[in-house]
Amino acid sequence: MQRPQNAPRPDPAALLELAARENRGRLTIFLGMAPGVGKTYAMLERAQALRTKGVDVVLGLVEAHGRGETEALAQGLETLPRLAGPSPYGELDLDAALKRRPALLIVDELAHSNPAGARHPKRHLDIAELIDAGIDVWTALNIQHLESLSDLVSRIAGVPVRETVPDTVLKGANEIVLVDLPPGELIERLRSGKIYLEGTAERALEGFFRPATLTALRELSLRRAADRVDDQMVELLRQSAIDGPWATGERLLVCVGSDGMSEAVVREAARLASGLNARWIVLSLTRPHALPPSAAETDRLEETLRQAERFGAEIRRESTSDFVSAILRLARRENITQIVIGRKAGRMLPLRRSLPDALVQKAGGISVHVVSGPQARTPWTRPRRLSRSETLRSLVVPAITVGATTLLGLGLSSLVALQNLSMLYLAAVLLSAVMAGRFAALLAAVLSFLAYNLVFIEPTGRLTIARPEEVLALGIFIAVALAAGQLAARLRISLDRSADQARQARALLDFARKLSGAFGQEQVIETIASHLHGAFGQATVVLVRNEEGELALAAAWPPDQDLDATAMTAARWAADKREAAGFLTGTLPQVPYLFRPVLSGQRVLGVVGLSMRHEDGPAPEEHKRTLDALLEQSAIALDRARLTREATQASVAREGEKLQAALLSSLSHDLRTPLASITGAVTSLRELGDRMPAETRADLLAAIEEEAGRLSRFVGNLFDMTRIDAGLVRARREPVDVRAVIAAAAERARRVHPGLEIETSIADPMPQAEADPALLEQVVFNILDNARKYGGDAPVSIYARGQEDGVTIAVTDQGRGIPPQDLERIFERFYRRAKGDGRQAGTGLGLAIARGLVVAMGGTLRAESPAFKRRGTRFVIKLAAVRETGS
CATH class of the missing domain: 3.40.50.620 (HUPs)
Incomplete structure (x- = not known):
């Protein structure tokens, strides 16, 4: 049925999100307010019900904590073996779970932290990998382990929360099952020893399991579960295009x-x-x-x-x-x-809003x-601690500038009566600010105040001031000096930052220039590795997929870098998941390499790894931004290399298709025509036999012989072209009598084409050529055969002569000639020009074979047109001459 025109449509973003979840597993979180409410029991109870219905349920890891009822429910369910670890309960074997690949896997304790050396530092990351692999997972979580609530729970319960789970995990769950229990009943379970042992239960009642604390935790868990249900309702409304109560839009x-x-x-x-x-x-x-x-x-x-x-x-x-x-x-x-x-709060100097x-x-x-x-309530932020060299410069520069200014003032005052020497000290303050920064400017202002007061204000030598007007002038000087010093210090900071940005821009420009000059994927990869090593001073590896689709090390700088199995696992994770892996990330953080994928849209072009040291901690933020920029340029360069390679392969494929089409066309014509003639002649001879006149039978036999010879030449040409392409032609280099070779080729052409008139002109004396006599005869014959096809019965002339640079043989016909743009194309395989009647002659292989044979003998073959009187074509063969040696 057709949808009405004004009917509401589903939200495209919601449908895309739904499609993205199609091949992923489903995550169900059993959420509770505290330990002991029955989350694990509820999971196992439901799992047993599904097992009876034939669902493939496997226990990946369940911690019963000695509770007999929970352990009894686990009986009969397949359990994966656990890995040894610091926990007495063992650790989840992630690889075994991925290999077993059940329909439903139960993994308890979502907030658990994995031991050092595990693939992921947290269990929720293990579960995320299982979900990505298409496995449904059930897990359990207490509300206090939610990261955004951990500080609030700590204040409510007075107990620090050490294990946390990001809020995004709860938001991404497909279903939340709230396992609720009234605080009074939970406390009764605790007292009866169903949660903790007797000594532990008493301490829990005095701390975490107080009624007020449990009530607050229960409210938090109910609110979070309700929020998730509301999110699911909105998602369903958006996917189904149902008008309803949408989100508030805050x-x-x-x-x-x-x-x-x-x-x-x-x-x-x-x-x-x-x-x-x-x-x-x-x-x-x-x-x-x-x-x-x-x-x-x-x-x-x-x-x-x-x-x-x-x-x-x-x-x-x-x-x-x-x-x-x-x-x-x-x-x-x-x-x-x-x-x-x-x-x-508590600002000491509230001078501004x-x-x-x-x-x-x-x-x-x-x-x-x-x-x-x-x-x-902290009133001041602790200032940045200066390095030893910065501290020394901040102390020495003001002392030198103020001292030099004082000496300059004394010298000038002895020569000229200056009214306002304080301006000189203002220059000292500015110079200190520019050279050493804000602290140096403040120190220079103080030193300038003391020096100016002691040396130039009466009475000199003391800090007292005789004239009151000098107090105002000195106060103004201090204010101006401080303000100018601040502005100069800010200018210096701006200049330093501008210089850093300029250096970064130059580095990026230099990288782009190197990449633009790199040709091919191998050079691009080598450039990326060497430049990243120079930019960060860390060993760099670049990995790309090989022909089998496996990620492999393609370049390293220094070249002696190698990756062990764990590092390769982290690199493959970065490529498959399109996210960082390795050093201090959520996947294999113990690996000493930080692997980043090189992305172009949704395509992963490779993986870059930087060698890191754990004692140095995470990389500074400016290094991360620089690395992001370099990876973007690397992606562009690798994409360009890939597109160039694909374009070249496509061009080769197109040429191959053209060659194949030409070959098929030539075969279909040049094989079918003589075969048809032979078949027709043979059929006539068989059916009519002796009833034919003797002259007719002779003509048919001659036709058969002629067409068979034509087929033989065509197959021979194909065989010769194949040998030339494969590099199997091995030309001998021996003295050749050019006169005899030309005579043999001309006689052969006259036998094939009886009506062809050939004129020869050979210089005397004629030096011997350095060539293969059989191949040279084939070359001259092919040229004569080509002249007969396109020139008809018009005379063909051959002349040969010796020159200083070798032997020249020229074959000239009187055909229509060849346009200048086709003088090289006629030597291409299967290229054929139309005859005078518009039909294409020959197979298009004769001249290509001729040039290939001449090149194999170390010579050249070219065409010239017109040859004379604006007609004709001349083919010129040049070969090396045999040098005569003295006796």
């Missing part, structure tokens, strides 16, 4: 920095976004002229941003001097409804959610 913008407050802001925003079912963006702002943050501040900011990504946020970065305008501009562009920001206050004043219709916490 959008959050979260502002973070490198301070300790940002982590609390992100967690609060994650809970707020989850409660509102809202999309949220995390914005990191920096000032272009500010001092670069310390390593600790940078690490703290990057960890905060990574945490926000695990919570499901989108990350944005921006550098601007006006934070308020940048925040509001992004908020209006992204239709933000709420801005979340932290407030630093804070960023939250400015946002509240200018936000207009956008709500501003201000978060405060214990971290916000």
Whole structure:
């Protein structure tokens, strides 16, 4: 039935998301408020019911914790062997689960951390790989292990939460089964020893299992389960094009920095976004002229941003001097409804309005959610610690500049009465700021104040000031010096950053230039490996897929790099999953290589690996951005090399198809015509026999003989061309009597073409040519045969002569001639020009064979047209002459 024109249509994005899940397994999470509510029991109970219905159910890992009821339910279910590990219960054998590939796999304890050396650091990543492989997985999770709620649970229960799971795992589950139990009943189970042993149960009752704590945890679990049910309802409505209660459309913008407050802001925003079912963006702002943050501040900011990504946020970065305008501009562009920001409480010098206050004043219709916490009471951020050389320069430069300025002032004042020597010290402050930075400018201002007061203001030698007006002048000088020093220091920072950006741009330009000069995939890969090694100072490997489709090491710099089996597994993971693997990632983090896929659209062109050291920690953010830019250029270069290779292969294939078509066309004509003549003559002779006149029978036999000779020449030409193409023609180099070869070729042509008139003119004396006599005779005959086909019975002339550079043989016909653009094409295989009557003559192999034979003898063959009187064609053969040696 046809859909009505105005009927609602399904959401395309929802349908694409549904299609993407078709080949993946389904994840079911049994969610509970605390240990002991019965999550594992509920999983096993349902699994036994499915087993009775014939479903292939396997226990990957179940921890019963000594509970007899749970252990009894596990009886009868196939159980995978466990790997040895620090846990007394063992570890999940991921490879065995992938190999067994059951319809349903039960893996308990979703928040578990794997031991060092495992493929993934967390069990939820193991489960993600199982889901990608198409295996349905059931698992269990307590609400306190949800990452966005871990700090809140710690405050409620007074117990730190060590194992966490990203919120995106819960959001990506296909189904959530809430296992609920009233707090009183759970406490009764604990007291009866059904959860922990007796001593452990008493401690749990005093801490985590208090009624107030359990009630709060129960509310959190109920809310999260309800939120997931609401998400599933909205997905079904979108997929089915059903008008219904859609999401509210709330959008959050979260502002973070490198301070300790940002982590609390992100967690609060994650809970707020989850409660509102809202999309949220995390914005990191920096000032272009500010001092670069310390390593600790940078690490703290990057960890905060990574945490926000695990919570499901989108990350944005921006550098601007006006934070308020940048925040509001992004908020209006992204239709933000709420801005979340932290407030630093307890400021010692509240000289200007804070960023939250400015946002509240200018936000207009956008709500501003201000978060405060214990971290916000820190009044000052610890400044970046200067290196030893920077400290020395910050102390020496101000001392030298102020000292030199004082000596200059003393010298000038002895010569000229200057009214305002303070301007000289202002120059010292500016010079210190430019040369050594902000701290040096501040120190130079203080030293300038002391030197100017002690040396030039009466009474000299003391810090007292006799004239009151000098106090105002000195105060103005200090203010101007500090302001100028700050501006000069900012200028220096800007220049340093501009220089860094210019160096990075030059490096990228140099890389692009090297890649553009590389020809072929091998050179491109070698260029990528060597340049990345030079850019980061780390050993680099590049892997691409070979002809069998397997990922293999294609280039390394230094060349002695090699990858073990574990590193190759991480590289294959990066290629298959299109994500980073190896060093400090979610897949095989113990591998000393960081593998990044080289992507072009949805195509993986290769994998790049950088050798890393665990003691150095994660790579700086600027290195990551540089690596991203280099990988993008590498993808373009590899894509270009791939397209060039495919274009070349396509061109070769087209030429092969043309050659095959020409060969088939020639075979169909040049074989069928003589065969038809022979068959007709033989049939006539057989049917009529003696009733034919003797003269007619002789004509038929002559026709058979002629057509058979034609077939023989055609097959011979094909055989000769095949030998030439295969490089099997081995021409002898011996003295040849040119006069005898020409006479033999002419006589052979007269026998084949009785009406052909051939004129010869050979110089006297005629030197011997260095050639193969049989092959040279074949060349001259092919040219004569070609002249007969296109020139008819018109006379053909042959002349030969000796020259200083060798022997020249020329064959000239009186045909229509050849256009200049076809003088080289006539030597191509199967190329045939039309005769005077418009029909194509010959097979198109004679001249190609002639040139191939002449080249094999070390000579040349070319065509000239017109030969004389604007008609005819001349074929010129040049061979080496035999040098006469003295006796």
